[in-house]
Amino acid sequence: MSLQHRKIGRVTALKERQAGATTLEVELNGQRANAVNYDPLTGSVEIGDSVLLNTTAVELGLGTGGVHFVAHNLTRMPELPQSGGHIMKLRYTAHQFNVLAAEEEESPYHSAVRRFEGLKGMPVMLGTLHSMIAPAAVAFKHEAGRPRRLVYLMTDSAALPLGLSRLVRTLRDAGFLDATITVGQAFGGEYECVNLHSGLATARQVCRADAVIVAPGPGHVGTGTKYGFSGIEQAYCIDAVDCLGGVPLPILRVSYADHRHRHRGVSHHSQTILGELTKTRTTIALPRLEDTVYRLLMRQLKECGILARHDVWEVEADAALRRMTEARVHVTSMGRSLEEDPEFFLTCAAAGVYAAERLP
Numbered sequence: 343m344s345l346q347h348r349k350i351g352r353v354t355a356l357k358e359r360q361a362g363a364t365t366l367e368v369e370l371n372g373q374r375a376n377a378v379n380y381d382p383l384t385g386s387v388e389i390g391d392s393v394l395l396n397t398t399a400v401e402l403g404l405g406t407g408g409v410h411f412v413a414h415n416l417t418r419m420p421e422l423p424q425s426g427g428h429i430m431k432l433r434y435t436a437h438q439f440n441v442l443a444a445e446e447e448e449s450p451y452h453s454a455v456r457r458f459e460g461l462k463g464m465p466v467m468l469g470t471l472h473s474m475i476a477p478a479a480v481a482f483k484h485e486a487g488r489p490r491r492l493v494y495l496m497t498d499s500a501a502l503p504l505g506l507s508r509l510v511r512t513l514r515d516a517g518f519l520d521a522t523i524t525v526g527q528a529f530g531g532e533y534e535c536v537n538l539h540s541g542l543a544t545a546r547q548v549c550r551a552d553a554v555i556v557a558p559g560p561g562h563v564g565t566g567t568k569y570g571f572s573g574i575e576q577a578y579c580i581d582a583v584d585c586l587g588g589v590p591l592p593i594l595r596v597s598y599a600d601h602r603h604r605h606r607g608v609s610h611h612s613q614t615i616l617g618e619l620t621k622t623r624t625t626i627a628l629p630r631l632e633d634t635v636y637r638l639l640m641r642q643l644k645e646c647g648i649l650a651r652h653d654v655w656e657v658e659a660d661a662a663l664r665r666m667t668e669a670r671v672h673v674t675s676m677g678r679s680l681e682e683d684p685e686f687f688l689t690c691a692a693a694g695v696y697a698a699e700r701l702p
Contacts, residue, residue: 347398348413351377353391362505362530368395368410375400377410380503382530383437384412385420392416429536431529432502441534444523444544451533451548458543461588465697466542468580469557469593470573470611472500473675474690476509478555478593479518480671481662481694490552490701491520493545496528497538497579499572501559504530509560509673516669521549528559538582553697556583564611566604573611577619584622589700592616593693594626598635599683600676607638613646624652627696629659629688657699659691666691 354374355367364379364387377395379387387393394414427442427449444451467478475494482492494513496504504510504524513519524531525541533548535541538556545551556579563572576592583590594616595609604610616626626648631639643649666673666687667680680687 347396347401349395349397350416351375351393351395351410353387353389353393356387356389360505360511362503366412368393370395370397370410375410377412378506379412379415380505382439383420383432384415385418387412387415388418391418427534429534431527431534433527441529443540444533444535444548445540451544454547455540455543458547461542461546461583461586463587463589463700463702464546464551465553465589465591465700466583467553467555467591467593467693467697468576468583469555469690469693470576470595470615471562471675472507472509472558472560473673474593474595474693475555475557476513476518476671476673477663477666477687477690478694478697479513480666480669481659481691482553482555482698483518483694484662484665485695485698486552486701487698490698491550492518493521493523493549493551493554494519495523495525495538495541495545495554495556496531497556497558497575498524498526498528499558499575500561500563502528504528504559507560509671512671516671518669518671521545521551523549538579539586542583542586542588552701554588568610568614571611574615574619577615580615580620580624581622584624590622590624591693591697591700592620592624592626594628594689595686596639596689597676597678597683597686599678599686608642608646608648613642613648616652617647620651625655625696626652627689627692628654628656629685629692630656631685631688635685655696657692657695659688659695662695663687663691 351368351370357365366377395410425442429443445455522531523533580590595612
């Protein structure tokens with residue numbers, strides 16, 4: 343990172359304090375701007391503090407990450423919480439810190455994780471974008487009909503701090519998520535785990551999950567090339583769930599509002615993952631759509647090889663998706679709302695509906 347992306351600012355307002363993250367207003371070069379402070383990394387901040395800011399995201403004009411981030415508090419030394427664990431996150435960086443992972447020997451959950459004998463048919467929804475978790479989670483809870491525990495497992499392919507996500511806080515507070523787990527280098531979940539496999543074991547053994555949704559945090563990397571995108575992790579997540587005896591339910595990325603040809607209809611990301619890379623045969627849930635749109639969708643699925651490698655199951659997702667609006671869960675994907683990109687959200691909701699149908 344070049345030096346021009348590090349600048350000193352002054353905290354002028356505290357907008358929102360949440361677990362793990364504080365949203366700030368800072369004065370920088372005579373102008374006001376938004377910033378985020380991760381309290382577990384840099385300690386608490388107060389109005390008037392001088393802070394060293396990482397301004398890269400704003401200067402590059404990024405979307406989800408388009409705010410400044412506090413790198414150091416120059417006014418006060420941070421008082422950081424001690425976890426007592428020995429598993430390092432952000433390893434070998436200046437911000438590395440230790441957590442008490444659910445599976446390590448000092449953890450009160452160690453013996454429960456050791457007793458894990460497989461997912462035993464538990465449905466696991468798998469998304470490639472953070473926004474997918476809202477319609478999938480709401481639809482699952484709506485369709486389940488009675489209390490069922492749904493756990494969100496956040497991978498480390500996008501944002502690493504779970505505290506950045508307002509969406510997760512909204513879903514957790516509204517009861518659409520029952521617990522959160524962060525794996526790999528991601529951090530800030532109610533449970534920390536070393537990797538996807540032990541995270542899934544923790545979801546079942548410790549969180550008593552009836553179903554899990556696996557997806558990255560906010561932010562997504564794409565390069566316009568076949569394999570150069572962060573959501574490619576869905577391929578090996580699918581195979582991991584199958585290996586552990588779960589039922590992998592990949593969420594198809596579908597949009598008819600995206601102006602980019604490679605993402606029109608079935609995104610080239612889904613085509614690559616499900617048409618080529620995953621080894622596991624899965625069931626892909628599709629919502630009932632208008633006939634012309636549905637025929638176009640099925641033609642794409644056939645042409646890219648998905649229909650030959652996977653099964654397709656059609657479900658009614660409209661009612662479940664309406665529940666998201668009724669619950670005032672507001673979410674956009676690539677800047678587009680439910681009204682602007684209904685097929686995207688319907689397809690995500692379809693996965694939640696089908697996951698509920700697969701419950702024992």
